[in-house]
Amino acid sequence: MITTTDLTKVFRADGRETLALDGVDLHVRPGEVYGVVGTSGAGKSTLIRCVNLLERPSSGSVVVDGRELTALAPKQLREVRRSIGMVFQHFNLLARRTVQQNVELPLELTGLTRRQRAAKAAELLDLVGLGEKAGSYPSQLSGGQKQRVGIARALAGDPKVLLSDEATSALDPETTRSILELLRRLNQELGLTVLLITHEMDVIKSVCDSAALMRRGRVVESGTLSDLLATPGSELARALFPLGEASVEGTLVDITFQGDSAVQPFISQLARTYNVDINIIGAAVETIGGRQVGRMRVQLPGDFEDNVVPIGFLREQGLQVEIASGARVVEGAA
Ligand SMILES: Nc1ncnc2c1ncn2[C@@H]1O[C@H](COP(=O)(O)OP(=O)(O)OP(=O)(O)O)[C@@H](O)[C@H]1O
Ligand SMILES: [Mg+2]
Structure with missing residues (x-):
């Protein structure tokens, strides 16, 4: 539904150049909720503003719903933009207009x-649960209500x-x-594709199907949440599902599994077989992207080298296994 290819954006201000986007490839499928995270200044807002061409990219392509936006004439672009909704952090409502008029x-x-406009606005206000506030002014609303108007x-x-x-x-x-x-419901009921920017992992965890991590103008990781969780070494996976600090002795191993598959029998078998x-150390099951995912951190005695065989055994059972401590040794060995 949204594809950017090798998107770059250079800002020139005060004789200085900032490379805000440095070759971004993003692929958002129809009907999914896609989250972009990253530190301040990573280029997230620039990216989303390039997706509806509020910001013109320096190079690269932006295809939304099958149309290459960078190639459109201004009039066509205005039309296409109408089919791309945008929601802002500070709501951007007009203070002198009523909710309905906004x-x-x-x-x-x-x-x-x-009359048609009024009917449409009334319908939309009902949809977001604000039917009763049509005649109010923005200053009379709470923050959440203002965002519903937005x-x-x-x-x-x-x-x-919908871009957010x-x-x-x-x-x-x-x-x-x-x-x-509300965003999730609109996504499901209207089949709306949502691209959202956030700095909160909880937002990703609770509503997104897919996510991308940006750093210095680049997408450094992306994919569906379940693919990310199944990717060894994924930073996003670790941030989505933290298991605490690795400060105990021995070799710490993190095992990720789909929530309904039992991991305990493997652990018992491992203990028996290899004595x-x-x-x-810890275990938890969480709902991530609407799916149950379990994670368990176990401690094996000795260094990584002492545990190559047991770790191999766990991997053979189809479990996703990551070494949480002694990682330096592992990287060399892997
Ligand atoms: N209009 C502009 N003129 C010059 N530089 C800009 C402009 N807009 C953004 N930048 C620069 O581009 C880089 C990316 O900015 P952007 O706003 O996309 O980051 P962000 O990831 O949205 O950050 P935040 O989390 O703080 O909102 C930053 O270095 C920023 O200073
Ligand atoms: Mg921003």
């Missing part, structure tokens, strides 16, 4: 009659794609959750 705003240039406005053009730049970062945790639930003492 939602109607993007419809004013579309040739709909006043979302209703973004949906006015019946978009297939830190839509929940000005909100408290509970309100954040309700806005995320090793295995300590379970």
